[in-house]
Amino acid sequence: MYDMQNIKKLGTLGKLAPEAMEAFKAFDQAALADGAIPRKYKELMALAVALTTQCPYCLEIHRKAALAAGATEQEMAETTFLAAALRAGAAVTHGTHLVDHG
16 A cells, blocks of 8 residues: 555645644644754654654655755664654553553
């Protein structure tokens, strides 16, 4: 099902729901714009989220955007392990629901 060519279908999706698509695009642009948090850091955060949600589209889009915003491969590698640590931490803390609370 995953194919980067599907991104080309966003135009069709937008034609079917133009108001929602325009609102989404404006929101997305505002959320990723430089602000108190620079764009490069926002793109690294987006990569961490994409790694956690395992969205292949987001991974590819935000990898390119992070590089364009000045992120290095070392920063993306550290972002990868940050996401991995959070996923592992979630599994461990959810495991507390499995043990007797005494």
